[in-house]
Amino acid sequence: MTPRNLFIAVVAIVAITTGTWLSYQLMSPPPVTQTATTLPAPAELPEFALLDHDGQAIGREVFEGHWNLVFFGFTHCPDVCPLTMRVLADAKSQLAAIGQDPLPRIVLVSVDPERDTPMILSQYVGYFGDGNLGITGELEEVRKLTNGLGIFFDKASINGDDYSVDHSAVVLVVNPGGQFHALFGAPHEAANFVHDLPILMADH
C-alpha cells in the first residue's frame, strides 16, 4: 500500500468512526424518568402559615431556591417514616457521591403537629443529615398545605391513648421555584431517586 492509499484509508476509518458516533449521539433518546411522575405543568403551592424546626414562621416561600423532596409523616411513627427518611438520606448521599449538584433538600411536613413540636422535629430531621427541613404548626394550616397537594392524613387509634396517623406515602418534588413538580409513589427505594432526580433537574 502506497503512503497515499494508506492516508486515504486512515481518513476513511476516522470519518466512518466519527460519523457512527455522531449519529448514535444524535439518534439516542434523552434519558427519561423511570419512577417519578412529572406534572404536565408545575403547580403553585397553596398558601400556609407554619413553623420550621427552629420555630420560625414560614410560608410557601420556604421551598424556593431548593429542589425539595417533601415527605408527610410524623416522628412517633416507628416504621414507615424513619424507613422513608433513611431512603431519602441514602439517595442524597448517593447523589452527592456521583457529583450531583445541586443536591435535594429533604423536608418532613408533620401530620401530627399535636406531638411534633419544632424542638422534636429539629432533633428528628437532624438525625437524617444536615440541611434537612422540618415543618409543623397549627393543624388547620397543615391541612391548607396538604389539601392543596392531594395529601391525606387521619389520626387512627391503636391502643388506649396511643394513636398513629395514617398518611399518604408519596414523596413530592418541589422545584426551586417553589412549585409542585413531580412525585414518587411508595414503596420508596433510593435508586429511584438517584436515577430520576438528575433528569428532573436537568429538564427544568
Next chain:
Amino acid sequence: MRIALTIVVIGLLTACSVEKAPLVATDIAIAKPLPGMQMTAAYLTLTNNTTQAIRITHVVSPNFESVEIHESVLEDGMARMYSLEDVTILAGASIRFEPGAKHLMLLRPTGAIDSVVLEFHASEAVVLTVSVALGD
C-alpha cells in the same frame, strides 16, 4: 396455674422437636430510639421448628413499658399501621418482622438501654426469650 401452663406448653413444644429449639429468632435488628423519641421498632424472623402452630399473644420487655405487635401496610397510597392481637407461626414455618410490614413497636424505655430483652408469650407461657444489642 401459670407455672403449670408454662410447663405444659414448653413440654409440648419440646416433644415436637428433639434437636432444634421449638421457636428460634434470627436476623434481629433493633435500632436505638431516634433522638427525642420514646419508641423504636424491632425486626426479626421467628421460625417454628415444631409440628404445631405457635400463636404469639404478646411480647414483653423489661427495657420498655410496652411492646406492641404492629403491621404497616400500604393501601391506596396511604401508609397505615394496625395493632395485631397475635401472630401465628405455622408448624415448620417462619414469619418475618420487617420494615414496612409486621414489626414490634417498643414504647417508652424504662431506662438507659444498650441491649434489649424480649419475651415472646403464647398465652401465659414464655416460649422464647432473646437479648440483643441495640444498633444505630
